[in-house]
Amino acid sequence: MIVIDNLTVAYGSVQALTGVSLEIGANEFVSIIGPNGAGKTTLLKSISNVVPWQSGDIRVDGTSIRGREGWDIARLGISHVPEGRRVFGQMTVEDNLKIGAMSSRVDMAQIQGIYDLFPHLAARKHARAITLSGGEQQMLAIGRALMSRPRLLMLDEPSMGLAPLLVEQVFHHIGELFKSSSLSVLLIEQRATEALEASQRSYVLEQGRVVISGPSAKLLNDPAIQSSYLGITAKG
Amino acid sequence: MRAAGSSGIRLALMTDNNVANVDVKAFIKKKLTEPVVSEQTWTPPLADATPVVSAVMQTNPNVIYLGATSTSDQTLVIKQLAAQGSKALIILGASSGANPVLLDAVGAKGMEGVLVVTGVSFPGKGPAEIDKRYATATGRAFMDCEAMTGYMNITILGQALEKAGKAEPEALNQALKEMDAHDVPSLSLLPGGSRLRFGANGRREGVVVELVQWQDGRPLVVYPPEVANGTLKRRA
Amino acid sequence: MYALQLVIAGLQQGGIIALLSMGLALMFGVLRLVNFAQADFMMLGMYGVIVLTATLHTNFVLSSLLLAIPAFAAGLFVYQFIIRQVAKAKLASAPEHAQLLATLGLSLVLQNGAEMIWGATPRSLPSAQELSVWHIGKLSIDQPRTIGFCIAVVVAVTMLLVLRNTHIGRTVRAAASDREAAIYVGINVRKAYLLTFAVSILLSVIVGGILVSYYPVTPQTGSDFILLMFTAVIMGGLGNVMGAMAGGLILGLVQSLSQLIIPLELNNAVVFGLFLALMLVRPKGIFGEVTRL
Numbered sequence: 213m214i215v216i217d218n219l220t221v222a223y224g225s226v227q228a229l230t231g232v233s234l235e236i237g238a239n240e241f242v243s244i245i246g247p248n249g250a251g252k253t254t255l256l257k258s259i260s261n262v263v264p265w266q267s268g269d270i271r272v273d274g275t276s277i278r279g280r281e282g283w284d285i286a287r288l289g290i291s292h293v294p295e296g297r298r299v300f301g302q303m304t305v306e307d308n309l310k311i312g313a314m315s316s317r318v319d320m321a322q323i324q325g326i327y328d329l330f331p332h333l334a335a336r337k338h339a340r341a342i343t344l345s346g347g348e349q350q351m352l353a354i355g356r357a358l359m360s361r362p363r364l365l366m367l368d369e370p371s372m373g374l375a376p377l378l379v380e381q382v383f384h385h386i387g388e389l390f391k392s393s394s395l396s397v398l399l400i401e402q403r404a405t406e407a408l409e410a411s412q413r414s415y416v417l418e419q420g421r422v423v424i425s426g427p428s429a430k431l432l433n434d435p436a437i438q439s440s441y442l443g444i445t446a447k448g
Numbered sequence: 449m450r451a452a453g454s455s456g457i458r459l460a461l462m463t464d465n466n467v468a469n470v471d472v473k474a475f476i477k478k479k480l481t482e483p484v485v486s487e488q489t490w491t492p493p494l495a496d497a498t499p500v501v502s503a504v505m506q507t508n509p510n511v512i513y514l515g516a517t518s519t520s521d522q523t524l525v526i527k528q529l530a531a532q533g534s535k536a537l538i539i540l541g542a543s544s545g546a547n548p549v550l551l552d553a554v555g556a557k558g559m560e561g562v563l564v565v566t567g568v569s570f571p572g573k574g575p576a577e578i579d580k581r582y583a584t585a586t587g588r589a590f591m592d593c594e595a596m597t598g599y600m601n602i603t604i605l606g607q608a609l610e611k612a613g614k615a616e617p618e619a620l621n622q623a624l625k626e627m628d629a630h631d632v633p634s635l636s637l638l639p640g641g642s643r644l645r646f647g648a649n650g651r652r653e654g655v656v657v658e659l660v661q662w663q664d665g666r667p668l669v670v671y672p673p674e675v676a677n678g679t680l681k682r683r684a
Numbered sequence: 685m686y687a688l689q690l691v692i693a694g695l696q697q698g699g700i701i702a703l704l705s706m707g708l709a710l711m712f713g714v715l716r717l718v719n720f721a722q723a724d725f726m727m728l729g730m731y732g733v734i735v736l737t738a739t740l741h742t743n744f745v746l747s748s749l750l751l752a753i754p755a756f757a758a759g760l761f762v763y764q765f766i767i768r769q770v771a772k773a774k775l776a777s778a779p780e781h782a783q784l785l786a787t788l789g790l791s792l793v794l795q796n797g798a799e800m801i802w803g804a805t806p807r808s809l810p811s812a813q814e815l816s817v818w819h820i821g822k823l824s825i826d827q828p829r830t831i832g833f834c835i836a837v838v839v840a841v842t843m844l845l846v847l848r849n850t851h852i853g854r855t856v857r858a859a860a861s862d863r864e865a866a867i868y869v870g871i872n873v874r875k876a877y878l879l880t881f882a883v884s885i886l887l888s889v890i891v892g893g894i895l896v897s898y899y900p901v902t903p904q905t906g907s908d909f910i911l912l913m914f915t916a917v918i919m920g921g922l923g924n925v926m927g928a929m930a931g932g933l934i935l936g937l938v939q940s941l942s943q944l945i946i947p948l949e950l951n952n953a954v955v956f957g958l959f960l961a962l963m964l965v966r967p968k969g970i971f972g973e974v975t976r977l
Binding site (some may be wrong): 488491506519525528531547553 | 810908
């Protein structure tokens with residue numbers, strides 16, 4: 213549903229992405245791994261059109277999104293869960309979800325659906341989002357993104373700053389979500405093992421370029437990837 | 449209430465902290481045999497006159513000297529005094545107190561009986577000719593104090609400049625000090641008998657003040673008798 | 685009794701400052717914009733109500749309501765064609781600086797423009813001449829100020845309800861809280877900013893309508909209020925609308941009650957002295973410097 217074609221992005225003189233091409237099909241789970249500063253977040257921001265790109269193109273359902281306003285991207289069915297969660301801290305959990313619906317008419321059954329998915333949120337629905345734990349905030353950020361009934365869910369480092377147990381929980385939720393719907397998922401992670409295990413296909417980004425891509429299962433067994441990203445060194 | 453002194457005058461001083469009021473108040477206190485019942489000084493502009501008027505009304509004055517220089521302060525205090533049921537004679541120590549704009553703000557009922565001490569002459573038998581010219585030119589009933597002082601200042605300066613023969617501060621200063629003007633036409637706007645003459649200390653000499661009293665929505669000159677077109681009315 | 689009289693006067697005055705400050709806080713909270721012209725829009729509102737009341741032979745409440753439409757439009761215009769353009773033009777080291785200077789310039793234009801049109805002599809509403817007071821025992825309660833206070837409360841509560849309970853209110857709060865995250869959930873932040881600016885101008889103009897029912901207006905009337913407004917906003921915590929409301933009420937009360945113990949001449953000194961002391965103890969204001977709408 214989304215095709216990125218030879219995309220180049222620079223912040224002033226700093227080259228963030230150079231000739232990146234990738235695609236995500238309908239109901240596909242794609243992950244992008246790579247070290248800090250590889251340009252992963254920039255890639256998501258380019259798709260959400262909050263950073264301008266210099267050359268190349270991004271097409272959604274065959275139509276370029278060049279020149280579209282950032283807030284219009286969400287209406288194409290692309291939902292972005294940003295790095296660091298960025299929930300609206302002074303608003304209640306429920307208001308955060310309502311705002312995600314992008315409409316003045318909020319379907320309460322849909323909100324109930326999110327609560328069923330993340331029971332922790334239901335218990336704290338009237339609490340201000342800033343009072344939630346990191347894990348709960350991540351659930352809320354995902355829940356908020358789901359409220360717009362997206363076709364593509366983009367997740368930027370959902371594990372960041374979470375305790376290991378919570379990381380496992382978050383990945384479990386994402387996996388369940390993918391399996392139970394026709395959603396496509398684009399996951400960005402530094403935790404390469406979890407990302408590769410969860411996704412169907414993966415790209416490895418280094419210094420703004422795609423260096424390796426292929427089915428996740430294959431990459432998981434690739435010795436080069438294992439030594440660079442998975443912390444596994446070939447034994448004797 | 450028991451009268452404070454033999455004359456029965458219970459004077460309250462209500463002034464802003466304009467430096468001119470310092471001398472006025474000292475002079476009043478020196479001349480008056482009775483103690484001043486209340487003295488309130490504020491930094492203009494007043495946002496609300498209720499507190500200051502409430503404080504004064506507690507002392508039950510029958511004469512109020514109001515040394516307010518701005519129209520908005522005059523308006524707020526006079527209205528608030530009436531609102532709190534004051535029957536005291538108000539003596540307004542500012543020429544602007546006889547301006548039509550104060551009448552617009554307070555109304556004829558509120559202004560009734562208010563006495564204004566002024567250094568310029570309002571239309572009694574005095575400056576009729578200039579007022580007629582002013583009325584023809586502007587369509588307004590009579591000159592307010594700003595128009596009068598502005599006009600006088602310029603004509604006086606004009607004459608001093610001509611006498612000095614050059615636009616140098618020292619020479620101009622000297623010319624003003626030596627001035628003894630009878631023939632500047634605008635000086636008919638000074639209260640009857642006034643001459644424009646400055647003493648050794650640079651202060652004006654031979655000043656005659658004029659008293660104007662608001663009666664039925666008109667500012668009537670009640671003193672000095674030569675130019676008076678009304679008679680002083682005591683408040684009920 | 686005297687103290688009670690002062691409390692009433694303080695609340696009435698504080699209510700006006702509170703509503704004015706809420707507009708300022710809303711604008712800062714959402715747009716991060718310090719608007720020096722905020723009180724001058726109030727001044728325009730005062731003149732506007734005088735003109736409308738005279739031409740339509742109506743009362744000040746109706747005139748204020750009618751004025752809401754052009755006030756809102758003026759807000760849209762100023763944001764779209766001045767504030768936004770200045771930020772885009774990269775005229776200063778940061779867009780906020782350029783915008784701040786633009787609002788200062790706007791303030792000068794509005795004050796001098798008003799002086800060109802209406803002159804420097806104070807103007808009043810004819811109905812302001814009426815001396816209407818309720819007497820309760822020894823208390824005298826000024827009617828127009830009380831009506832003004834009630835309108836201020838209704839407007840303030842309405843604004844808070846709209847911000848909390850409507851979709852449009854939530855989008856404004858979200859845009860204020862995190863601009864980028866708001867874009868990700870499909871909020872047109874530019875529209876939210878535009879709307880916020882216009883509403884906050886509208887609030888100022890409505891306060892002008894209330895104020896002119898008992899306070900004479902000159903082109904400089906705004907300057908008498910702007911300092912108090914900023915003080916109230918900072919006291920409450922920058923960008924905190926509820927805080928600004930509390931700050932305004934506290935200011936009014938302090939101004940009024942201070943004369944029980946300190947000469948009236950110094951009442952502003954008390955206000956700003958208290959303000960300085962507060963800044964030493966709580967530099968982020970009573971309720972903290974969070975954008976909280």
